[in-house]
Amino acid sequence: MKSKLKRIINNMNLARVRFSIQLISFALFVYGGYFAIYLGSKLPIFACPYNGKSAGACFLIPLQHQLSMPAQILLGGAGIAVIFGILTFLFWFIFLNKAWCGYVCPFGTFQDWLTYLRKSIGIRYSTYTQHQFEKLSKIKYILLAIVVLVPLLIGVGALGGEWGAAFCQICPARIISPTFSGDFSQWTIDFSTKTSMVLTAIGMVFAGLFLIGSFVKKRFFCFFCPMSALHYIFSKFSFVQLRKDGSKCTRCGDCYAVCDMQIKDIADDVVSTEILRDDCILCLKCVAACPEDDALHFDIFKLKAFSSTKEGFEKRMGIAKPKGDAHDKHTRA
Amino acid sequence: MVDFIKRDKNDIFGKPILGFLFKNQKFLMALRVVVSVTFFYALYFGFAHPDKENIFTGALFWGVFWALFMVATLPTFGRIFCGVCPHGFLGKYITRFGLKKTMPNWMQNRYIGVLLLVIGWWGVYYTFSGFWNSPLMTAVMFSVLTIVAFALYYIYKDMSYCKYVCPIGTLTRAYDKLSFTKLETYTDRCKECRTFECATACSYDLKPFTFAHKNQNDDCTLCMDCSSACEAVKFKFTKPSEQLFSKFKTLNAEIWTYILILASIPVSMTFAHGLNRSSIADTMIWNKTAVYLGLSEYAGGFAFLYALIFTIFFSLLGLYLASKVLKKDYSTTFATLGYGYAPLFILGSLGHTLESFFTHEYQEIVAGFAQALGFAVDVEPLAHRGDAWLNYFGLLKWIGVIWAFILIYKRLKLIEATKVRKFFGYIFGSLLVFFFIGINIYTGYVFKTYGAKQGGHGNHGAKTMGKSAYEPSKGFSKYGQRVQVENVVIKDNEPLYFSLTNPNDKGKSSFSMGMFSHGDKKRVPTKKVWLVYGDEFNDSKLAPQTNVESFYYDTKQNLQETKVDNARGVNTYSFEIPNNGYYNIFAKNETLGDDTLFYKVAKLEYLHASHGSEESYTESIKNRVQTDKSDIDLIRIKDKSENGFFYRHFSGDELHFQALLHGEPLSNADIVVHMSSGWSKHLKTDEKGMAKFQIIRDYFPPWQEFDKRHKEEFLLTLTYTADTAGKFQGKEYKNIKYILTYPASYYPNSSDYASYAYALLLAFVTLLVSGIIVYRFRKNRTRPFNEVRYEE
Structure with a gap:
């Protein structure tokens, strides 16, 4: 029974399953407000509350808001609220690890759909060179530093209130997410102060770059996402992990070829067991694309919930199996 | 010897600036000479003045050397102070020409230095307060140390003074383990080596080529002599306190240093300087003991003694219990887990040192050096006590606590035991950390509950008090004299209305009042409002205590009592706002003029919104409040666009109102809208009692001054005269004049400052430009290589 269930899971059509989950969560986090669903404001995804119909809010909003409290107040007890905020964030996070990005995040889903659109038009996609990859990969940490440091500087009075939620002002999700529920009010430049003018103008440029970028490059924004950087800090504490058995890896490179994030380690690194990297969105495409039994596996605690298998690979690839094959017999038994 | 080496990425010697600072021998020599000259000049200065x-003298020894430089470098770059220390610097030359005897065994004891520091310095410091306090004593002490040091350098070999007698020798060795640097060698290159220049260069008789393997630096003072002898020596970045994560040859004296320094600095300071300044200082055990023994002038010494006893007791008890549950012998447990206590002192001290550097030490250091060079300067401190950012230094102490917890966890991994045993071993092993947390929390508690002693030392007391230095009465007392119960009589037809700000506090920002009310979570938040009168918004006056009946409806439309507070002659109406939603507060006043009953109602619809609450905004929240306590009512009809707790009115919005009398629509009533800017408009209600008006745009500042959170107020006054005769307090009247007020506020419309056109233009240009770039780039890469042809 158990092995049967395992076989069904390992043979599943991941692309279809993932598409359905993404569709449901997109509907939930973009339109959930219509059904009075609200999951709090500590979610580890870009469910942007600037979209009034969102069924929850991105954790970066309350984080920036709380950290911008005056320093005396923040350190005099209100800091507890920050710690509880992080704990609530962690509570959500540990269940799915970075699969929040690959399966739930509406902004990530939107990028995947742009990719489908590009594919259907027949335009090929772009990739970074390894050199570009390494340089650009650091940007998300800079953005995370903006998320944390700018509010702290407001708290000590070094920056004015117009810097509040500075990251949100330059975040393309703030501009694009509300559009899905028919709210175009974020497609503006705020001229009320010079700071907001510059920040919102940068936001508009980023929105433009986002649209072009995610059209030609898969998961363009996720590469720069500060939430992704924040995830990676805590990813060790999660119940679910992506693991690799290097001894079974033949370094065929299939996993790297399907990886939306161009993570080279997934194919190259045959030493590490914990193969989750900071750019990973845990979409599990690599597991589905791996032709070796158990070389890559998605674990819940230590249980292999979804592993790469030869059979699953063949099934997903549509490789016809000759009748009477030894392998076939083996799997039937 | 290795002449050339390709340096690792984490090798400090390979970095451009740091490499120069740590490796360049000429620079290091110059630095040492400067430090030594300053040192001896300060000694001379101490005797001369x-x-x-x-x-x-004080600024150099107690501002720069100890505290600032030591504390700032030890947990970061390590023992680099030893590398420039004048004793060690000159000692190397003395020892070279000395007798080179071996130190007798009884002197080869690291506790000599530790106890000299703990008892000789700190014990005296607490017991005889002020003993070390003069420049002369400082100079005498350092002179004695210098003489002893030079004598011992002359007699004994291998810099034994530094290792055993120097009061801070073992201390620096112990805390160096926390640093994120480590001196070692490229061991694979060392395999080829047969000459061992690094060891010959070392004045301390150490073998740097073994440091990597031993995972520790023994008594290395980071003088970098070895690095000039051989290129295979490296000074590398590691993770902070990485040495402590794995095994090495432990030294009990180091652990005792952690414990004793923790006792003699932070714990004793908390006792002798912190708690002794609280108003319940007399009940503290050390003061009681001192009084009991009749030695109350030495109470500081008893505080120190008790600090030692408590700290040693908790550390040893914890480690003993841990050894029992772990089923290991005590000495192993002590040597393994004891290293986890290292960060407790040094990080807390770092926070304190940095804070005092910015508040006053900097000033003293600059003034001191100016004095030494013979001129006077006027320096401002870099920060003032109470500056917001200084608070962040207080976090360092807690980072130290967390670091200690992590270290104990990592050290526990080196012990083999079952998981359950390890769990309890961890709890017991952390007992000292809990004790340290405990006294910190207890001190905060004591000052919060009992307050500081009156007339204590102003200087240090302010440190603990600084955090609670909010004096709410201060703001009011200034206005207190001005506020009098004015004997003004409000005219019968003059309306009363609610104000969210106290008109006597005009000019004070009222905006931030509700923003950060993260106080006591259990207490129900309340909102205060004031009842005012007067036509002019900017000149509204507090209504005198009149015969007002006030009540309010909460978010669930239940009738509640308003709390009226009459402090300093100011009537404050307050109501509880536990939930997000609309609160309707009313104040009713009936007065009888000649033949007319004036029925005045002030109404305020207050929308409370707080970020903390997770309530959702539903349509039912918009339900109108039916009041039977007021005959007349004016209800704002909420349309669909009103969809959140943070809803605000903006200029341009159209507001709809319905006037009700005895619950029935009231037609033909007059409504006057007054803007705070002076604009006003007259409206009349239709047969359904409805009236509407559009909020004007009334805010035209220059761009630089534009504030999108600029709030303008307006007031609706509903008046209606009914020919109803009746009796009021025994007197007859012929008609009733109803006067109802409804204040509200609005903000600039986003169209005043937000531009779609520029935004879309910018986004479009970005799209276009980046699209073209991407296209061109791809085109270039796909275009086949064009052969260059020459036309012949």
């Missing part, structure tokens, strides 16, 4: 006028 033994009185308090001399600020240089």
Whole structure:
């Protein structure tokens, strides 16, 4: 029974399953407000509350808001609220690890759909060179530093209130997410102060770059996402992990070829067991694309919930199996 | 010997600036000479000017050397102070020409240095307060140390003074383990080596080529002599306190240093300087003991003694219990887990040192050096006590606590035991950390509950008090004199209305009042409002205590009592706002003029919104409040666009109102809208009692001054005269004049400052430009290589 269930899971059509989950969560986090669903404001995804119909809010909003409290107040007890905020964030996070990005995040889903659109038009996609990859990969940490440091500087009075939620002002999700529920009010430049003018103008440029970028490059924004950087800090504490058995890896490179994030380690690194990297969105495409039994596996605690298998690979690839094959017999038994 | 080496990425010697600072021998020599000259000049200065006028000696020894430089470098770059220390610097030359005897065994004891520091310095410091306090004593002490040091360098070999007698020798060795640097060698290159220049260069008789393997640096003072002898020596970045994560040859003296320094600095300071300044200082055990023994003038010494006893007791008890549950012998447990206590002192001290550097030490250091060079300067401190950012230094102590917890966890991994045993071993092993947390929390609690002693030392007391230095009465007392119960009589037809700000506090920002009310979570938040009168918004006056009946409806439309507070002659109406939603507060006043009953109602619809609450905004929240306590009512009809707790009115919005009398629509009533800017408009209700108006745009500042959170107020006054005769307090009247007020506020419309056109233009240009770039780039890469042809 158990092995049967395992076989069904390992043979599943991941692309279809993932598409359905993404569709449901997109509907939930973009339109959930219509059904009075609200999951709090500590979610580890870009469910942007600037979209009034969102069924929850991105954790970066309350984080920036709380950290911008005056320093005396923040350190005099209100800091507890920050710690509880992080704990609530962690509570959500540990269940799915970075699969929040690959399966739930509406902004990530939107990028995947742009990719489908590009594919259907027949335009090929772009990739970074390894050199570009390494340089650009650091940007998300800079953005995370903006998320944390700018509010702290407001708290000590070094920056004015117009810097509040500075990251949100330059975040393309703030501009694009509300559009899905028919709210175009974020497609503006705020001229009320010079700071907001510059920040919102940068936001508009980023929105433009986002649209072009995610059209030609898969998961363009996720590469720069500060939430992704924040995830990676805590990813060790999660119940679910992506693991690799290097001894079974033949370094065929299939996993790297399907990886939306161009993570080279997934194919190259045959030493590490914990193969989750900071750019990973845990979409599990690599597991589905791996032709070796158990070389890559998605674990819940230590249980292999979804592993790469030869059979699953063949099934997903549509490789016809000759009748009477030894392998076939083996799997039937 | 290795002449050339390709340096690792984490090798400090390979970095451009740091490499120069740590490796360049000429620079290091110059630095050592400068430090030594300053050192001896300060000693001379101390003898020459033994009185308090001399600020240089103190500034150098107690401002720069100890505290700032030591504490800032030990947990970061490590023992680099030893590398420039004048004793060690000159000692190397002395020892070279000395007798080179072996130190007798009884002197080869690291506790000599530790106890000299703990008892000789700190014990005296607490017991005889002020003993070390003069420049003369400082100079005498360092001179004695210098003489002893030079004598011992002359007699004994291998810099034994530094290792065993120097009061801070073992201390620096112990805390160096926390640093994120480590001196070692490229061991694979060392395999080829047969000459061992690094060891010959070392004045301390150490073998740097073994440091990597041993995972520790023994008594290395980071003088970098070895690095000039051989290129295979590296000074590398590691993770902070990485040495402590794995095994090495432990030294009990180091652990005792952690414990004793923790006892003699932070714990004793908390006792002798912190708690002793609280108003319940007399009940503290050390003061009681001192009084009991009749030695109350030495109470500080008893505080120190008790600090030692408590700290040693908790550390040893914890480690003993841990050894029992772990089923290991005590000495192993002590040597393994004891290293986890290292960060407790040094990080807390770092926070304190940095804070005092910015508040006053900097000033003293600059003034001191100016004095030494013979001129006077006027320096401002870099920060003032109470500056917001200084608070962040207080976090360092807690980082130290967390670091200690992590270290104990990592050290526990080196012990083999079952998981359950390890769990309890961890709890017991952390007992000292809990004790340290405990006294910190207890001190905060004591000051919060009992307050500081009156007339204590102003200087240090302010440190603990600084955090609670909010004096709410201060703001009011200034206005207190001005506020009097004015004997003004409000005219019968003059309306009363609610104000969210106290008109007597005009000019004070009322905006931030509700923003950060993260106080006591259990207490129900309340909102205060004031009842005012007067036509002019900017000149509204507090209504005198009149015969007002006030009540309010909460978010669930239940009738509640308003709390009226009459402090300093100001009537404050307050109501509880536990939930997000609309609160309707009313104040009713009936007065009888000649033949007319004036029925005045002030109404305020207050929308409360707080970020903390997770309530959702539903349509039912918009339900109108039916009041039977007021005959007349004016209800704002909420349309669909009103969809959140943070809803605000903006200029341009159209507001709809319905007037009700006895619950029935009231037609033909007059409504006057007054803007705070002076604009006003007259409306009349239709047969359904409805009236509407559009909020005007009334805010035209220059761009630089534009504030999108600019709030403008307006007031609706509903008046209606009914020919109803009746009796009021025994007197007859012929008609009733109803006067109802409804204040509200609005903000600039986003169209005043937000531009779609520029935004879309910018986004479009970005799209276009980046699209073209991407296209061109791809085109270039796909275009086949064009052969260059020459036309012949």
